[in-house]
Amino acid sequence: MTEPRPGRPAVTSRAQLEQVALALFASRGFEATTVEDVAAAAGIGRRTFFRYYASKNDVVWGNFESGLQDMRQLLAASPDDVPLMESLRTAVLAFNRLDAGAEPWHRQRMALILHVPALQAHSTLRYAAWRDVVAEHAARRLGLPPRALRPRLVGYALLGAAVAAYEQWLEEPGHDLEALLDEAVRTVARGLDA
Amino acid sequence: MTEPRPGRPAVTSRAQLEQVALALFASRGFEATTVEDVAAAAGIGRRTFFRYYASKNDVVWGNFESGLQDMRQLLAASPDDVPLMESLRTAVLAFNRLDAGAEPWHRQRMALILHVPALQAHSTLRYAAWRDVVAEHAARRLGLPPRALRPRLVGYALLGAAVAAYEQWLEEPGHDLEALLDEAVRTVARGLDA
DNA sequence: ACAGTAACGGCACCGAGTGCCGTTGGGAAG
DNA sequence: CTTCCCAACGGCACTCGGTGCCGTTACTGT
Numbered sequence: 001m002t003e004p005r006p007g008r009p010a011v012t013s014r015a016q017l018e019q020v021a022l023a024l025f026a027s028r029g030f031e032a033t034t035v036e037d038v039a040a041a042a043g044i045g046r047r048t049f050f051r052y053y054a055s056k057n058d059v060v061w062g063n064f065e066s067g068l069q070d071m072r073q074l075l076a077a078s079p080d081d082v083p084l085m086e087s088l089r090t091a092v093l094a095f096n097r098l099d100a101g102a103e104p105w106h107r108q109r110m111a112l113i114l115h116v117p118a119l120q121a122h123s124t125l126r127y128a129a130w131r132d133v134v135a136e137h138a139a140r141r142l143g144l145p146p147r148a149l150r151p152r153l154v155g156y157a158l159l160g161a162a163v164a165a166y167e168q169w170l171e172e173p174g175h176d177l178e179a180l181l182d183e184a185v186r187t188v189a190r191g192l193d194a
Numbered sequence: 195m196t197e198p199r200p201g202r203p204a205v206t207s208r209a210q211l212e213q214v215a216l217a218l219f220a221s222r223g224f225e226a227t228t229v230e231d232v233a234a235a236a237g238i239g240r241r242t243f244f245r246y247y248a249s250k251n252d253v254v255w256g257n258f259e260s261g262l263q264d265m266r267q268l269l270a271a272s273p274d275d276v277p278l279m280e281s282l283r284t285a286v287l288a289f290n291r292l293d294a295g296a297e298p299w300h301r302q303r304m305a306l307i308l309h310v311p312a313l314q315a316h317s318t319l320r321y322a323a324w325r326d327v328v329a330e331h332a333a334r335r336l337g338l339p340p341r342a343l344r345p346r347l348v349g350y351a352l353l354g355a356a357v358a359a360y361e362q363w364l365e366e367p368g369h370d371l372e373a374l375l376d377e378a379v380r381t382v383a384r385g386l387d388a
Numbered sequence: 389a390c391a392g393t394a395a396c397g398g399c400a401c402c403g404a405g406t407g408c409c410g411t412t413g414g415g416a417a418g
Numbered sequence: 419c420t421t422c423c424c425a426a427c428g429g430c431a432c433t434c435g436g437t438g439c440c441g442t443t444a445c446t447g448t
Contacts (some may be wrong), residue, residue, distance in 0.1 A: 199425080200425070201424040201425025202424075202425055202426040204425090204426065205426075238427080238428080239427065239428040240428080240429090240431070242427055242428060243432095245426075245427080245428095288424075
């Protein structure tokens with residue numbers, strides 16, 4: 001499990017830090033919580049916090065990068081005889097599938113990302129990586145360079161669909177995320193697979 | 195022209211400040227230019243800079259808000275017998291129409307917004323206002339609340355189309371912005387007017 | 389015991405952004 | 419011409435996110 005490595009062992013983990021931070025954000029609000037607060041609550045130094053997360057904003061994103069990797073692989077493995085937009089729709093739904101019981105956490109996380117201005121702004125940078133994954137797949141399937149208008153457009157349109165679905169999901173507790181995503185993605189997909 | 199008001203007259207203007215700033219950004223780069231640099235170059239105090247623009251990021255956006263107002267009015271004036279997506283496409287093209295000779299400036303501005311991470315992030319906050327204008331029009335025409343999934347989706351999809359077009363425009367000096375916007379908007383519109 | 393190594397965390401610094409407040413330069417009223 | 423009013427100016431001090439530097443600490447392997 002924990003293979004022994006040379007050097008001083010890490011005193012905490014990204015996941016643990018994330019928990020502590022999200023708890024503080026929930027009780028005091030994101031902006032009113034300083035990095036020093038988080039570090040103190042986690043029992044580490046302010047400087048050390050920045051060794052776990054490059055910025056205060058990044059805490060909220062947890063392990064986004066690994067989710068992206070999964071989606072990349074899923075798309076790469078998608079057979080060429082399933083229509084492009086269908087493979088993408090499947091991938092978007094899979095990417096946003098929640099582990100059982102993870103919904104309340106995910107709700108809180110997404111509420112922060114979509115409603116706190118600083119995080120809303122920062123999200124763009126993460127979204128860019130997500131769009132690239134989508135655009136790259138679309139480019140491959142369309143036989144176009146990834147920087148061509150069409151693949152890019154697919155990336156932007158699907159991202160927009162996903163975010164619109166999330167906004168809707170956050171507002172009405174009754175709604176089902178997957179259904180909203182499916183509806184939104186299908187709608188924009190209609191224009192894209194010509 | 196300049197109706198006399200009580201109080202000390204302003205020593206500069208947003209437009210002038212913008213010019214000075216963009217010149218510095220162009221020569222030294224956005225991040226390497228401090229607000230103090232801009233203020234000094236404009237002959238004002240650092241503190242005063244923030245009375246003209248709420249943040250360093252905002253300088254780049256010039257008078258975005260008034261353009262938004264124009265688009266809002268244009269949409270409101272659009273007759274109900276022209277199809278929804280057509281009225282929106284027209285509005286998007288009008289919103290992004292350049293004054294003669296303004297192209298080089300606009301290119302530089304958009305290159306900053308789309309390529310400098312801090313500005314890319316900040317742009318999200320401006321885009322939200324743009325999307326709202328679109329979503330509001332769509333909601334009215336569809337007879338739905340502006341916060342429903344469909345109008346929102348229209349806002350996100352059109353924004354995505356516009357930004358994708360701009361990225362393309364920036365990369366290939368030969369391309370015509372209006373043509374790219376038209377192509378992108380038409381593509382996403384196909385899925386949206388069902 | 390000792391070298392190697394990697395995480396820790398204090399310190400000092402930078403730059404964006406803000407609240408406070410005294411100063412300045414205009415117009416208008418006396 | 420003086421005085422009052424008023425808004426813009428801008429210095430000062432402060433907060434907070436983020437970074438470079440560097441000595442310290444805690445563990446592994448010889």
